[in-house]
Amino acid sequence: METVGRHVISELWGCDFDKLNDMDYIEKTFVDAALKSGAEVREVAFHKFAPQGVSGVVIISESHLTIHSFPEHGYASIDVYTCGELDPNISADYIATALNAQTRETIELPRGMGPVQVNKAKAL
Amino acid sequence: METVGRHVISELWGCDFDKLNDMDYIEKTFVDAALKSGAEVREVAFHKFAPQGVSGVVIISESHLTIHSFPEHGYASIDVYTCGELDPNISADYIATALNAQTRETIELPRGMGPVQVNKAKAL
Numbered sequence: 215m216e217t218v219g220r221h222v223i224s225e226l227w228g229c230d231f232d233k234l235n236d237m238d239y240i241e242k243t244f245v246d247a248a249l250k251s252g253a254e255v256r257e258v259a260f261h262k263f264a265p266q267g268v269s270g271v272v273i274i275s276e277s278h279l280t281i282h283s284f285p286e287h288g289y290a291s292i293d294v295y296t297c298g299e300l301d302p303n304i305s306a307d308y309i310a311t312a313l314n315a316q317t318r319e320t321i322e323l324p325r326g327m328g329p330v331q332v333n334k335a336k337a338l
Numbered sequence: 339m340e341t342v343g344r345h346v347i348s349e350l351w352g353c354d355f356d357k358l359n360d361m362d363y364i365e366k367t368f369v370d371a372a373l374k375s376g377a378e379v380r381e382v383a384f385h386k387f388a389p390q391g392v393s394g395v396v397i398i399s400e401s402h403l404t405i406h407s408f409p410e411h412g413y414a415s416i417d418v419y420t421c422g423e424l425d426p427n428i429s430a431d432y433i434a435t436a437l438n439a440q441t442r443e444t445i446e447l448p449r450g451m452g453p454v455q456v457n458k459a460k461a462l
Contacts, residue, residue, distance in 0.1 A: 217413045219406075223345075227453050259383040261397055271395045271402065273385055277415075278393070282343075282401050284450070289341045291401075291449050293417070317453040325415050326408070329351050329441040 217326030219277055222302040224292040224309070228316025234285035237262045237270070243312040244272045244279050247305035253296060276300055281309070290315070295325065341450030343401055346426040348416040348433070352440025358409035361386045361394070367436040368396045368403050371429035377420060400424055405433070414439070419449065 233239060241260045248255050253274035260270035266285040271278055276297035283290045292309055294302040302322070310318050357363055365384045372379050377398035384394035390409045395402055400421035407414045416433055418426040426446070434442050 217408045217411050217415075219415065221347075223447065223449075225449065225451075225453070256385045256393065257383040257395075259381040259395065259397060261380045263399075269380065269397050269402070271381075271383065271397060271404070273383060273393050273395060275387075277406050278395065278404055280395070280402055280404070280419075282419075282421075284341045287341050289450060291341075291343065291419075293419075295404075295406075295415075295417075297406075319453060323347065325347075325349065326413060327349075329349070329443060 219297040219325035220302050221295040221323045221325050222306045224306050225319045226290040226315035229313040231285045234283040235266045237268045247308040251304040343421040343449035345419040345447045345449050346430045348430050349443045350414045350439035353437040355409045358407040359390045361392045371432040375424050375428040
């Protein structure tokens with residue numbers, strides 16, 4: 215298993231309160247999002263908070279998808295971290311659409327690239 | 339529940355093969371790391387891969403800790419995402435020490451800060 219991975223972080227704002235507070239809907243959305251990008255689902259764990267809010271993770275062969283929702287703020291923090299040939303943006307897009315996000319800010323970080331190497335410049 | 343969180347990403351290299359491949363050890367380390375930073379553990383899910391490797395997550399009230407280990411490469415990708423007053427670096431440090439990482443690269447990202455606002459400059 216190669217170590218290189220792509221880690222997409224999405225900040226979603228203006229999402230539907232009801233969707234952000236529906237654990238079953240979020241769990242189904244996340245499993246579907248993982249399958250859509252071609253990932254193999256290994257573990258699923260979701261937790262419902264009182265008075266509102268859902269946290270959850272789908273562990274895939276290639277890494278994970280997570281969510282922490284704050285329905286009262288319309289906010290959901292999303293992480294989609296994949297390895298191999300998978301494109302995490304496929305899952306991230308699917309999730310943002312499913313939660314009806316009005317604003318979405320996304321960054322992508324490489325993972326497992328190896329420690330930073332400082333190489334001597336060749337003399338010209 | 340406030341949305342603001344601190345997300346620490348640690349890339350650990352040169353870790354012990356046996357530690358990276360020991361699911362029970364990693365699970366205990368992660369639960370301890372969460373408790374050390376003052377977090378409340380809500381869900382725990384770990385998965386052992388063949389021929390080697392462990393993936394896992396600890397969902398806390400304030401967010402999550404995750405690991406994906408690649409024992410044959412001595413590499414572990416670590417995420418410690420906390421909300422509220424917790425310091426994710428306490429957990430991240432504990433984990434790096436427990437896995438005996440030789441090299442560690444860490445960044446910290448703010449989460450839940452709100453969508454980027456563009457404000458008009460006041461006329462002088």
